[in-house]
Amino acid sequence: MKNSKQILGLFLMTAALMTSCQKDDNGDNDVDVTIERASPQDFTDLKATAIENLTQTFQIDVDGSGTFTTEKGVEITINGSCLANNGNAVTGMVDVEVIELFDRGTMLATNKTTMGLSPTGGKELLVTGGEFFIEATQNGQPLQLICPMQVLVPTALTGGDDTGMTLWDGFIGMDCGIETGCDDVTWVEQKRDGQGAGIDIGQGAAGQSLYVTFFNNFGWTNVDRFWSDPRPKTKLWAAVPEGFDNGNCALYLSYNGEAGSLANLDAYDSETGLFSEHTGIIPIGLECHVIFVSEDNGNWVYAINPVTIIADGTIVIEESDLNTTTESQLIAMINGLP
Numbered sequence: 001m002k003n004s005k006q007i008l009g010l011f012l013m014t015a016a017l018m019t020s021c022q023k024d025d026n027g028d029n030d031v032d033v034t035i036e037r038a039s040p041q042d043f044t045d046l047k048a049t050a051i052e053n054l055t056q057t058f059q060i061d062v063d064g065s066g067t068f069t070t071e072k073g074v075e076i077t078i079n080g081s082c083l084a085n086n087g088n089a090v091t092g093m094v095d096v097e098v099i100e101l102f103d104r105g106t107m108l109a110t111n112k113t114t115m116g117l118s119p120t121g122g123k124e125l126l127v128t129g130g131e132f133f134i135e136a137t138q139n140g141q142p143l144q145l146i147c148p149m150q151v152l153v154p155t156a157l158t159g160g161d162d163t164g165m166t167l168w169d170g171f172i173g174m175d176c177g178i179e180t181g182c183d184d185v186t187w188v189e190q191k192r193d194g195q196g197a198g199i200d201i202g203q204g205a206a207g208q209s210l211y212v213t214f215f216n217n218f219g220w221t222n223v224d225r226f227w228s229d230p231r232p233k234t235k236l237w238a239a240v241p242e243g244f245d246n247g248n249c250a251l252y253l254s255y256n257g258e259a260g261s262l263a264n265l266d267a268y269d270s271e272t273g274l275f276s277e278h279t280g281i282i283p284i285g286l287e288c289h290v291i292f293v294s295e296d297n298g299n300w301v302y303a304i305n306p307v308t309i310i311a312d313g314t315i316v317i318e319e320s321d322l323n324t325t326t327e328s329q330l331i332a333m334i335n336g337l338p
Contacts, residue, residue: 105331129223170220
């Protein structure tokens, strides 16, 4: 982090006016637009809206098959005998909410990245076969799952069969350093007899290839494996414009060629104002995009900067890099990255 404080100080002086230059319809940077600094609650609410927009609702009869299919073609079966309401058997109709995330754009909008807890206690990038939130309620009361539900996930949604996939549980706010906006997720691998909970690959009725899984819990579950790269590793820092911190903005890394992964720079130094990842695990020479997001009057503020990782590098997000957009447009832009 050589000279990072000097670099940051010079950068903050140039950003003091808090105005940004957005591209006009011709692609020229000649339209001055003031970017308001969001409150932590406004930024949290923006991500919560993305969660709401991606939530699917179903009704099942626990006395019937309990099987339904999501918008992406994932088949979920919840046996009625596996549901309980504070220890009591459940009968009749049950409401089920599902969120399914397969791409970097929706992962970013909901702040559900693919960072898994490593055996050494750090965080490392995962490659996903699908992130899922599933919850069942009856008359507004949350139900408990007392035996596994079957989840069949088309492997084509994430590039085809991957025999290394296992199941991971998602824990919200495990490393949250602020009181507001504690909505990040850390994935912890499920263990069975000391080994990762392996996933079978089967074939559906229409001949499509499927991950055949059994989820033990409601909440967040991920079909995942660790990403690996043999190159030497480094730590990365990022500076953001004045008025932004870990309460009202977030920084992500999109690795080129890894559409099923999204990393985040969630470690923040309040003294320097620099963001970083936790344990120095980013490959030197990696081609990626650093993505900044925040909120402004209900819209997304963003910057997407292509970078090639160098040893102990500091990425500076300039005020002039900032633009505003809608949720759907942001998701499309992120998914369009290489």
